[in-house]
Amino acid sequence: MMSKDIASPPVVLIYDDEQGTAAGIKDMLSAIEGADLKLLQDANLEVEILERRRRSARSDDEVNEPSVFDDADILIVDYDLTGTDERQGGPAETGERVAYLARCYSRCGTIVALNQYAVTATFDLSLVGHISSYADINISGDQIGNPALWGMPREGFAPWSWPDLTSAPSLQRRREALLADRLDEPALAVLGLDKPNVSNTLTRNQLAWLSPDRVPSQATVRQVIGSGRIGLRPSDVPWSQGGLERVAAARLAKWLERLVLPGQNVLVDAPHLVGRFPSLAAVADLSKTTNLGPEADTGLHAEKVGGHRVAENVWVSRPVWLWPTLSENKDIEEVRSPFSVVDTPVFFTEDSSVFRSKDWCRPFAADVEPFSRRYVTREASAGESDKPPYVGPYGLGRVSYQPQLRFAL
Amino acid sequence: VTAAHTPTDHRLACQELLQWLASQGKARRSQVQSFDVIATYDAMAVPYPQISDAELPALLNATRPSTDLEGWIYGPETGKAASSSTPEIVPAITASWSWTGSTPSIQIIVALLMAGSTAQTGLEVTAFRFENADDGSSHDFWHAQPTVRKAHRGEYLEGIHLPLHESVPAFPIDAVGPVGAVVCVLLSLYGSRWIENMFVQNPRLRNLVSPYLSELPVFASRIAANTELAEVSNKAEREPAPAVPRPRAVSSSARSGRRRRRR
Numbered sequence: 001m002m003s004k005d006i007a008s009p010p011v012v013l014i015y016d017d018e019q020g021t022a023a024g025i026k027d028m029l030s031a032i033e034g035a036d037l038k039l040l041q042d043a044n045l046e047v048e049i050l051e052r053r054r055r056s057a058r059s060d061d062e063v064n065e066p067s068v069f070d071d072a073d074i075l076i077v078d079y080d081l082t083g084t085d086e087r088q089g090g091p092a093e094t095g096e097r098v099a100y101l102a103r104c105y106s107r108c109g110t111i112v113a114l115n116q117y118a119v120t121a122t123f124d125l126s127l128v129g130h131i132s133s134y135a136d137i138n139i140s141g142d143q144i145g146n147p148a149l150w151g152m153p154r155e156g157f158a159p160w161s162w163p164d165l166t167s168a169p170s171l172q173r174r175r176e177a178l179l180a181d182r183l184d185e186p187a188l189a190v191l192g193l194d195k196p197n198v199s200n201t202l203t204r205n206q207l208a209w210l211s212p213d214r215v216p217s218q219a220t221v222r223q224v225i226g227s228g229r230i231g232l233r234p235s236d237v238p239w240s241q242g243g244l245e246r247v248a249a250a251r252l253a254k255w256l257e258r259l260v261l262p263g264q265n266v267l268v269d270a271p272h273l274v275g276r277f278p279s280l281a282a283v284a285d286l287s288k289t290t291n292l293g294p295e296a297d298t299g300l301h302a303e304k305v306g307g308h309r310v311a312e313n314v315w316v317s318r319p320v321w322l323w324p325t326l327s328e329n330k331d332i333e334e335v336r337s338p339f340s341v342v343d344t345p346v347f348f349t350e351d352s353s354v355f356r357s358k359d360w361c362r363p364f365a366a367d368v369e370p371f372s373r374r375y376v377t378r379e380a381s382a383g384e385s386d387k388p389p390y391v392g393p394y395g396l397g398r399v400s401y402q403p404q405l406r407f408a409l
Numbered sequence: 410v411t412a413a414h415t416p417t418d419h420r421l422a423c424q425e426l427l428q429w430l431a432s433q434g435k436a437r438r439s440q441v442q443s444f445d446v447i448a449t450y451d452a453m454a455v456p457y458p459q460i461s462d463a464e465l466p467a468l469l470n471a472t473r474p475s476t477d478l479e480g481w482i483y484g485p486e487t488g489k490a491a492s493s494s495t496p497e498i499v500p501a502i503t504a505s506w507s508w509t510g511s512t513p514s515i516q517i518i519v520a521l522l523m524a525g526s527t528a529q530t531g532l533e534v535t536a537f538r539f540e541n542a543d544d545g546s547s548h549d550f551w552h553a554q555p556t557v558r559k560a561h562r563g564e565y566l567e568g569i570h571l572p573l574h575e576s577v578p579a580f581p582i583d584a585v586g587p588v589g590a591v592v593c594v595l596l597s598l599y600g601s602r603w604i605e606n607m608f609v610q611n612p613r614l615r616n617l618v619s620p621y622l623s624e625l626p627v628f629a630s631r632i633a634a635n636t637e638l639a640e641v642s643n644k645a646e647r648e649p650a651p652a653v654p655r656p657r658a659v660s661s662s663a664r665s666g667r668r669r670r671r672r
Contacts, residue, residue, distance in 0.1 A: 203439035265436070276612055327609055334612070338605040339619050339632045342612035365462070369436035370429065373613065408466060 010169065013072035013108070015040040015098065017083030021141075025076060025114075028145030032166075040068065043081075043088045050101035057105070057239040069106035073169040076144060077102075077135070079116035100134040104232055104247050105239045109169030111250075114141040121157055121399045123351045123376065125406035126367035129161060129258025131209060131230060136172075136254055137163065146394045148353070154290075155388055156395040158353045160271070161258065163317030164292045174314045175249035176242065183222045183244060187252060190221055192311035193266065197324045201266050206259050221248050230255050257316050263368040267310065268323040270298040271348040271355070272371075278343055279333040280304060286346065286355045295319040304331050351376040352389055352396060364406045376401060414620065416508045420471035422588045422617045423515070427504065429607060429614055430484050430595065431465055437485035445524040446486045449499050452528035456567035457481045457501045457520060475507035486524060487598050497524040500598050503559065506587055515587040516540040517594050518559060520566055532568030539582060539590050551590060552579040553597070588621040592628075601631065 012035045016022035022039045029037055040046060049067045056063040069075065077098050081089035095113050102108050113135030117124075120140050130138050139162075143149065148158030151166040163171075179190070187210060188194040193202070199217055209229045211219035225231035225244055230251040238244040256267070264272045270289035274281045280300050281289065288299030295309065296302065298319055308326040313319055330336045346355040350366075361375040380390040380397055390397035401407070438450065460468065460480035468478055481501040488498040498521045506515040516538055523533035538556040542549050554576065557569045584590040596604055608615040622628040 200440065203436075204441060205439065207441075276610065327606070335609050338608040338615070339622060339628065341616050341619055344612055344616070365466075369439065370432040370610070372432055405463065408463060 009034055009036040010073040011036045011038060011071050012074045012076065013038050013040055013068065014076045015043055016078040017081045017085060017089030025144055032150050047098055047101060050105045053105040053239050054101065054236060057237045067106055069102045069108045072108040074110045074112060074165060075102055075108045076112045076114065078114045078141065096133060103134045103250055104236065107246065109172050110165065111135045112137045114139060114144060123159060123399050123401045125364050125401055125403060127262040127350065128367050131255060131259050136250055154353050156392055157351065157399050160350045160353045168317065171314055172249055175253060176245045178312055178314060179221060179245040179248055184220050186218055187221045187224045188217055191252060191256065191315055198266060198322055201324055209255060209259065225251065253315055261316055261320065264371045265323055267320040269318050269320050270300055275348055277332050277334045290353050292318045347375045349375050349377045351399065417471050419587055422621060423591050424469040424471045425614045425617050426591045427469060427482060428465060429611060431482045433485050434483045445526055446497060446499060448526045449522055449524040449528040452532055453501065453522050459483055474509050477505040478503045484598065498522060499524055513587050514541050515590055517590060518556060519594055534566060534568030536566050536569060539594050548579050551582050551584040553582055554579040583625040583627055585624050588618060589625050
């Protein structure tokens with residue numbers, strides 16, 4: 001069910017240059033309860049309005065034409081928009097250009113880009129996301145109807161990096177509100193990562209995306225979006241009141257979600273936390289830790305982790321805590337007694353977001369340090385391919401794991 | 410402990426320790442470092458070639474009875490914590506081991522490269538080898554000794570100022586087996602807090618290595634102290650003192666007995 005923080009019913013705008021494909025996406029999403037599904041018509045005209053806004057922002061002669069993108073809580077856009085329908089695309093049109101324009105020159109909430117990096121279900125074993133894309137989420141088109149993306153139970157392919165799209169737009173709005181009077185504060189301080197023992201764990205690459213020409217720890221939100229590699233393109237300026245906040249809310253969130261969080265060494269989420277510190281699980285059923293909802297629903301001992309939460313837990317799609325301070329908290333049994341054996345009968349699988357016993361897991365080396373050893377679900381054995389979690393349109397049997405080199409531990 | 414573990418268990422523990430060192434070194438290199446350290450990495454790249462990410466797991470493959478890394482693992486820089494006037498060093502480590510004889514043998518070479526912009530014009534290196542007892546010789550105990558070569562009678566290491574006696578002194582080390590020897594290398598470079606932190610961060614490594622630590626006096630006392638501390642702490646949590654206000658107690662069902670079983 002869609003989040004109640006968003007005006008009801010939430011609008012999901014679908015843009016594919018092939019009308020048949022767009023209708024197919026609409027069909028796939030018909031099971032999503034409470035969503036107002038719309039197909040983008042006269043797309044070239046609508047995109048041109050965004051372009052005019054872009055140009056007008058540079059000239060201080062602001063264009064106030066209405067745009068259908070402004071009303072979209074979620075925009076779903078295909079990458080390949082080179083179709084022959086002259087109203088719906090063009091020889092050089094891409095979903096990435098539309099995503100950039102929609103992010104920077106409209107009020108749309110969450111942007112989902114399809115088929116930019118893979119056209120069929122693919123699990124990226126590097127775990128690091130595509131920060132250069134202005135879409136908030138990049139997936140293959142065949143997964144847009146996957147229930148795991150829409151807050152429903154995970155039964156097959158459900159990468160842990162996926163947010164719950166039903167709550168993503170409201171998180172974006174809350175971040176925008178939070179930034180309203182903080183644009184001139186250092187971005188790392190706004191994100192709650194400014195303490196030296198935390199900021200020192202960020203990598204050069206992570207910091208470089210924030211500011212190419214300033215000390216990253218001092219770069220303000222305004223500077224990050226104005227001149228950082230995740231912000232507006234050179235010569236572009238923010239459009240309309242609140243424009244800077246909207247761009248910053250989305251881009252800083254993606255930086256955290258897809259570049260910082262995968263390492264689990266600066267921010268750590270609940271399933272990875274109980275993998276290291278099982279004593280933090282307040283309940284025997286570790287599946288509670290995979291809840292993307294409020295911190296209270298993750299089944300952790302709140303009194304032990306509460307002091308380590310990120311100041312404003314709206315920046316990523318799941319509850320997270322600061323690993324550098326948490327790992328020194330002597331109230332935690334595994335920290336207090338570092339030489340005792342830790343009981344780890346199950347492992348968290350990144351491709352399906354569930355805990356599995358060792359014989360169901362396959363280790364791989366992610367492109368993050370030092371916590372590079374992670375697990376995905378092993379391949380189906382004989383007779384298993386027509387059963388969960390492998391079977392079905394969203395089953396693991398359809399997933400390509402890339403690059404295979406990362407399985408060589 | 411040693412009898413209860415197979416040779417593969419021993420090698421797996423050694424493998425995890427060295428891979429953790431490599432991953433810590435790689436993580437550190439991705440962060441902001443001093444120019445001196447970065448310049449030293451550049452200068453050491455050819456004489457101390459680093460083993461690639463893809464090669465290391467294959468070379469350390471615990472299912473094989475013997476291995477020789479040939480290349481080097483770069484650890485995080487160290488050597489500055491005790492005194493700010495002490496130069497930083499970049500440790501490079503290579504190892505070989507064999508379980509083909511009657512007792513396992515291991516040799517770990519630790520090259521300590523002085524960090525500095527002058528590294529570009531000439532490396533400044535000291536090196537030690539940590540190795541098993543050599544029965545019948547004067548080194549019939551687990552020990553570390555200065556070295557100028559990569560292996561017995563092998564090629565000279567670049568950057569070491571000769572002459573340097575290679576045989577004495579041979580410092581006794583706490584190890585009674587290969588896992589202990591690797592731990593001693595890390596302990597000598599980074600200290601016990603680093604070792605503890607390694608266990609806190611990596612439960613798999615902790616489970617593989619901790620069974621061997623009680624054989625090392627330096628850790629046996631810490632393990633005993635930690636166990637005692639944990640017992641006192643657990644007892645305090647179970648039996649809150651009535652006169653002193655305490656934070657909200659955690660329910661016993663939530664603790665689920667896991668802690669007691671683990672001890």
